[in-house]
Amino acid sequence: xxxxxxxxxxxxxxxxxxxxxxxxxPEVASRGLSELPPDLHVTxxxxxxxxxxxxxxxxxxxxxxxFGQPPLTVFVGRDFRIEVLFxxxxxxxxxxHSFSGAFHVMHGSSLQCLWGFEPSEQVxxxxxxxxxxxxxxxxxxxxxxxxxxxxxxxxxxxxxLDRPSLTVVVRTLGEIDQLxxxxxxxxxxxxxxxxxxxxxxxxxxxxxxxxxxxKRAEYNEIAHHVFxxxxxxxxxxxxxxTFELIEDEEEQHNxxxxxxxxxxxxxxxxxxxxxxxxxxxxIVAIRERISNSDLQFFLALLLNIPERPAILNLVEQxxxxxxxxxxxxxxxxxxxxxxxFGVRFTEPWLLxxxxxxxxxxxxxxxxxxxxxxxxxQIPNLESxxxxxxxxxxxxxxxxxxxxx
Amino acid sequence: xTVTKAIAAVARSSExxxxxxxLDLGLDSIVLLKRQQKFSVKNIASASTFRGWLESSxxxxxxxxxxxxxxxxVYAMEKLGRRLLTGNGLPKSIEEGLGWLKKxxxxxxxxxxxxxxxxxxxxxxxxxxxAxxxxxxxNAVEHGHRFAMVSxxxxxxxxxxxxxxxxxxxxxxxxxxxxNSQIAMIKLGTYLLAGWGVIHNREEGLRWLRRAGxxxxxxxxxxxxxxxxxxxxxxxxxxxxxxREASILFQEARRQGNPIASLNLAYLVRRGEIANASCPSxxxxxxxxxxxxxxxxxxxxxxxxxxGVQCNIDWKAADVLFEKLEDSSNVLEWWFxxxxxxxxxxxxxxxxxxxxxxxxxxxxxxxxxxxxxARNGGWLVPEWMNDLATAKQNS
Numbered sequence: 124x125x126x127x128x129x130x131x132x133x134x135x136x137x138x139x140x141x142x143x144x145x146x147x148x149p150e151v152a153s154r155g156l157s158e159l160p161p162d163l164h165v166t167x168x169x170x171x172x173x174x175x176x177x178x179x180x181x182x183x184x185x186x187x188x189x190f191g192q193p194p195l196t197v198f199v200g201r202d203f204r205i206e207v208l209f210x211x212x213x214x215x216x217x218x219x220h221s222f223s224g225a226f227h228v229m230h231g232s233s234l235q236c237l238w239g240f241e242p243s244e245q246v247x248x249x250x251x252x253x254x255x256x257x258x259x260x261x262x263x264x265x266x267x268x269x270x271x272x273x274x275x276x277x278x279x280x281x282x283x284l285d286r287p288s289l290t291v292v293v294r295t296l297g298e299i300d301q302l303x304x305x306x307x308x309x310x311x312x313x314x315x316x317x318x319x320x321x322x323x324x325x326x327x328x329x330x331x332x333x334x335x336x337x338k339r340a341e342y343n344e345i346a347h348h349v350f351x352x353x354x355x356x357x358x359x360x361x362x363x364x365t366f367e368l369i370e371d372e373e374e375q376h377n378x379x380x381x382x383x384x385x386x387x388x389x390x391x392x393x394x395x396x397x398x399x400x401x402x403x404x405x406i407v408a409i410r411e412r413i414s415n416s417d418l419q420f421f422l423a424l425l426l427n428i429p430e431r432p433a434i435l436n437l438v439e440q441x442x443x444x445x446x447x448x449x450x451x452x453x454x455x456x457x458x459x460x461x462x463x464f465g466v467r468f469t470e471p472w473l474l475x476x477x478x479x480x481x482x483x484x485x486x487x488x489x490x491x492x493x494x495x496x497x498x499x500q501i502p503n504l505e506s507x508x509x510x511x512x513x514x515x516x517x518x519x520x521x522x523x524x525x526x527x
Numbered sequence: 528x529t530v531t532k533a534i535a536a537v538a539r540s541s542e543x544x545x546x547x548x549x550l551d552l553g554l555d556s557i558v559l560l561k562r563q564q565k566f567s568v569k570n571i572a573s574a575s576t577f578r579g580w581l582e583s584s585x586x587x588x589x590x591x592x593x594x595x596x597x598x599x600x601v602y603a604m605e606k607l608g609r610r611l612l613t614g615n616g617l618p619k620s621i622e623e624g625l626g627w628l629k630k631x632x633x634x635x636x637x638x639x640x641x642x643x644x645x646x647x648x649x650x651x652x653x654x655x656x657x658a659x660x661x662x663x664x665x666n667a668v669e670h671g672h673r674f675a676m677v678s679x680x681x682x683x684x685x686x687x688x689x690x691x692x693x694x695x696x697x698x699x700x701x702x703x704x705x706x707n708s709q710i711a712m713i714k715l716g717t718y719l720l721a722g723w724g725v726i727h728n729r730e731e732g733l734r735w736l737r738r739a740g741x742x743x744x745x746x747x748x749x750x751x752x753x754x755x756x757x758x759x760x761x762x763x764x765x766x767x768x769x770x771r772e773a774s775i776l777f778q779e780a781r782r783q784g785n786p787i788a789s790l791n792l793a794y795l796v797r798r799g800e801i802a803n804a805s806c807p808s809x810x811x812x813x814x815x816x817x818x819x820x821x822x823x824x825x826x827x828x829x830x831x832x833x834x835g836v837q838c839n840i841d842w843k844a845a846d847v848l849f850e851k852l853e854d855s856s857n858v859l860e861w862w863f864x865x866x867x868x869x870x871x872x873x874x875x876x877x878x879x880x881x882x883x884x885x886x887x888x889x890x891x892x893x894x895x896x897x898x899x900x901a902r903n904g905g906w907l908v909p910e911w912m913n914d915l916a917t918a919k920q921n922s
Contacts, residue, residue: 347602347638348595372707376673377638383671384601384635466559471552496550507552514557521560 124173124197126164127205130155131198134205134293143202145223145298149270152203152225152293156268160227161291163266167230170195170207170289192287206292210283213410215403215427217255217280217307218316220273224294226281227268231288234437235269236260236427238278240305240313244388247356248303249315252392255307260433262440273298278307282427284420308396309429314359323357327364334368343374350382355389358382366397367404402519409463418461421454430526431480448480451524464520471496475511479525488512559737589617596627604631605639612646632663637672640664644675648688649762661689668699676703677711684714684724687768693724704735712739713750714772721775733779741776744783751776751791758800759868770800778806790816790823797831798872809837822854826862826876833875833906842909846879850916855885863889866897871904883916 134155141147174180174195184204185194191208198205203224210231217238237260242253255278263269263281271277271294281290303315326349333342342365350358362382369375383390403426410422420441424434438447452473459468468476474495478488488508516525592610595603604627610617612624625646631639640663647660664682667675676699682689683696697718703711712735718725719732741747751773758769774795781788793812795801806812809831816824825848832838832845852858859880865873878897880886888897895913902908 348600351602352600372709373674376706376708380637380671380673381602464560466556469551469553471550472557492550504550507554510554511552511557514554514560518560 124165124170124177126159126161127197130159130161130293131200131205133159134203135200138201138203145273145295148203148223148295149225149272152223153268153270155293156225156227156291160266160268161229162227165229167287167289170197203293203295206294208290208292210288210290211286213282213284213407213423213426215280215282215407217278217309219275219278219305219307220271220294221302221304222295222297223271223273224292225268225270226293227291228263228265229289229291230265231283231285232265233263233288233290234260234282234284234423234427235263236280236282238280238307238309240275240278240307242313246389247354250356250359250389251305251313252311252388253313255309255311255313257309257429257433260428260437262437275305278305280427282423284423308363309399310395311392312359312396314356314363319360320356323360326357327360330361330365331368334365339369339371339374342369343378346378347381350378351385355386358386359389359393362393362397363400367401406520413461415457417450418454418457421451421458425520425523429523431524432527434524448477451480452477455521458520464518471511472515475508475515476521479512479515482527485509556737599634601631601634601636601639604628604634605636605642608639609642612642632666635670637667637670637675640667640670641672641675641678644678645762645765648682649764657688673703673706673708674710676700677708677714680711681714681768684718685768686724687764691724697725704738709739712736713741713754716741717772717775720779723771723775736776736779744780744785744788747776747780747783748785748788748791751780751788755791755795759865767800770795774801774806786815789813790821790827793824793827797827797834797836799836803837820851820853822852822858823861825849825852826858829879830872830876833908840907842912846912846916849879849883849885852880852883852885855880859886859889866900871901871906874898874904875901875906875908879912882912882914 134151137151137154138148141151181196181199183196184206185191188194191206192211193209195207195209196204197207207229217236237258239256239258240251240253241256242251244252246252271292273295283290305313306316307313330342330346330349333339333345346361346365349361353361362378366375366378369378379390379394406422406426410419410426413419413422421438424437428434428437434451435447438445438450442450455476456468456473458464459466471492474491475488478491483491485505485508489504492504492508515521592603592607596607607617608624608627608629608631609615610624611620611627613619625643628639628643628646632643644660644663644667647656647663651660664675664679668679679689680696680699680703681687683692683699685691685696697715700711700715700718704715716732716735716739717723719728719735721727721732736747736750739750741750754769754776755773758766758773761769774792777788777791777795781792789807789812792801792806793809796803796806796809796812813824813828813831817828829845829848832841832848834840858876862873862876862880866877867873874897877886877888878892878894878901881888881892881894881897888894894915898908898913
């Protein structure tokens with residue numbers, strides 16, 4: 124495609140001036156994207172039409188579409204390539220890269236989160252335990268570009284809000300000294316997703332097969348032996364791939380208990396990560412069923428952002444003219460009306476939610492209830508409000524809006 | 528608008544014009560927000576059963592388990608121990624079974640500890656077994672075994688195998704429930720519903736059951752059925768407790784208008800698995816279902832007549848009921864499974880269906896063979912029941 128030939132030539136020339144030094148590539152790629160911003164030159168439809176009708180596509184990388192839905196290689200230069208990544212489903216995968224460069228939002232918008240990782244134990248080359256924490260969250264709009272730094276300096280997730288969203292990535296082919304390319308499971312795990320161990324992968328598939336075919340008892344029978352004897356990385360992979368298929372809490376608990384006998388530190392770290400992953404996948408599924416774009420945005424925040432201040436900030440960024448708390452109250456009500464919580468929010472619940480979002484004190488909350496309902500005559504109001512408050516804060520879906 | 532500005536606006540936005548005297552905070556359902564829609568009665572009641580590799584190839588299975596156990600696989604030790612202790616798939620050897628279980632428990636396997644506790648508390652009558660059982664149970668709890676916590680709490684509430692301490696028992700059950708143990712919620716709910724070991728509190732009991740996923744009568748029924756099914760594979764002492772828990776749920780389901788609950792209660796009462804005093808009479812429980820020609824009701828009524836439960840023994844009248852059965856496939860499925868578990872009533876019903884040519888005996892037994900098995904189990908089956916019934920054929 125002519126535009127990407129121009130962009131590719133520009134990047135080639137700029138990088139050659141830097142002796143093809145990978146350290147300079149993020150700057151080179153960023154400059155290329157700023158001089159020739161793709162969103163101003165090509166549209167989603169231009170790229171799609173070209174890719175489907177051109178005489179010959181450039182050599183395609185990542186044929187199994189591990190990163191991109193799908194990824195389309197549009198230019199291949201010396202030790203770098205340009206890709207257009209299509210996204211139709213938001214995936215909140217937190218990762219680092221073994222390549223460097225820059226990306227540009229060409230169509231749609233994204234929520235980018237920057238994360239930090241403080242390792243506490245390197246269990247194996249492919250697996251580390253530690254603390255994954257949010258450092259920054261921002262909304263990226265069409266035309267925004269950001270650098271990609273290889274390795275742990277840039278741990279991020281880019282959650283695409285619109286369907287489709289398109290990003291243009293100008294990247295090196297891969298930097299050996301930045302391997303393995305870790306993915307992260309908040310709040311505790313870093314693991315290498317690529318270069319699977321064949322036997323671990325195949326056994327994982329077999330364990331999944333048992334659960335998918337409804338052979339829960341068989342799975343439990345064999346899993347205890349496997350978890351009690353295999354190495355930490357294998358057990359991690361087995362649990363990562365099968366845990367969410369086990370619906371019964373007691374069975375989940377027993378599996379972790381069985382695995383914890385041989386790998387206590389791993390299981391202590393993994394349990395909260397698995398629970399978050401389960402929550403994440405549930406929200407992704409709910410988001411898929413909902414067409415209202417405001418609710419999709421709210422769900423994206425609940426999915427990606429673990430704390431209240433960042434959530435309120437992002438709501439303000441996206442809807443500058445709206446009060447973020449009122450917006451959240453409206454969305455919580457609408458989600459409950461759609462049956463997402465399994466129970467409908469009543470007016471007292473929404474009032475309590477409002478008080479919690481405003482960080483009202485106990486006294487202020489009582490006054491708010493008294494003001495609305497004249498509850499001074501009602502006994503046990505204080506303990507009732509306490510129970511209501513903790514019940515809401517325990518909500519699996521809304522939890523992040525209460526975290527400071 | 529910022530958050531701080533919004534705080535000042537609470538009172539303003541909370542307009543007093545909607546003042547009412549009563550305020551329902553909806554606390555009954557607030558707990559549902561926590562559960563991620565995970566607890567469903569369906570999950571807990573639909574676990575598949577797996578008889579294990581010993582059944583498909585006993586010698587190979589035993590060799591595998593023994594070899595893994597010798598190599599230090601604590602879970603193989605535990606499974607070998609369980610099977611030897613109960614004679615499930617292997618010749619029963621209590622001593623060797625306990626040996627493997629203890630070895631596994633000493634290597635910190637909490638599942639083995641819990642099994643040892645169950646054995647000491649429910650099956651071993653020797654002096655000191657109760658203290659030994661309690662020690663294993665405490666160990667299992669300390670090693671994070673949530674079900675052991677439930678078992679401990681439940682035993683302290685009901686006094687099953689341990690000196691009752693309802694307060695501590697309730698605390699343990701609450702702690703397990705707080706850790707999301709569905710079975711702890713069910714037990715707490717059940718005990719509170721019936722005032723069994725704890726102060727009767729129907730509302731609180733129902734709240735726990737709702738948290739466990741039983742939000743209506745048919746789900747209560749399903750939970751009760753799950754507990755009853757568990758009782759079928761439990762030790763005699765544990766089975767009694769589970770059957771009573773099931774009956775409490777059936778009674779609540781009946782109270783909430785579920786008709787099947789009456790039939791299930793009738794089954795438990797007829798078999799003497801729960802005390803008659805706590806239930807309505809069999810006539811009351813069965814009458815509606817008999818009028819509706821329900822097959823299970825007919826078989827229950829027939830077995831009641833054959834045993835003389837709350838009535839005179841009348842085998843002829845019982846036999847007539849079998850003659851009138853319209854659907855026998857579910858009946859065969861349930862009672863044949865009981866025969867496989869060695870329940871003589873299962874043999875009697877399977878044979879009875881054969882006598883009326885309502886089903887082909889899945890094991891290929893003659894009617895007389897089944898009747899003999901029922902007689903050996905204590906049923907006073909008349910000799911004429913050995914013959915095929917001809918009346919229906921002639922008519």
